[in-house]
Amino acid sequence: MERWRSITVYLGQYHPEEMHWYLAVLGIVPGLQGHGLGNRLLDELIRVTESLPCPIYLESDRQSSMDFYLARGFEVRAETTLMGVHCWCLGRGFAGADRDLCDSVREF
Numbered sequence: 789m790e791r792w793r794s795i796t797v798y799l800g801q802y803h804p805e806e807m808h809w810y811l812a813v814l815g816i817v818p819g820l821q822g823h824g825l826g827n828r829l830l831d832e833l834i835r836v837t838e839s840l841p842c843p844i845y846l847e848s849d850r851q852s853s854m855d856f857y858l859a860r861g862f863e864v865r866a867e868t869t870l871m872g873v874h875c876w877c878l879g880r881g882f883a884g885a886d887r888d889l890c891d892s893v894r895e896f
Contacts (some may be wrong), residue, residue, distance in 0.1 A: 843880060
């Protein structure tokens, strides 16, 4: 988590310019993983965001997390490496699927 905190300082400047929901952290205690709790939390977030319909944006440095979000309708918008850490920018509900949400993200 400490490593990710440092990286988010850099990633913050690359968030989409349009209004969006930002999912900073979604985590389940390892011993409780695999019981659908992450699905339920994400489903509730999606339900809540429907009251103010804006896209959802997040970043991840874990392949397993990226796979979780891809299976739930998110798209990889960009990949980059920051401070030696591979990161993915993901979005759900953004207009223009061919548009790069992280077009200013570049490898450092």
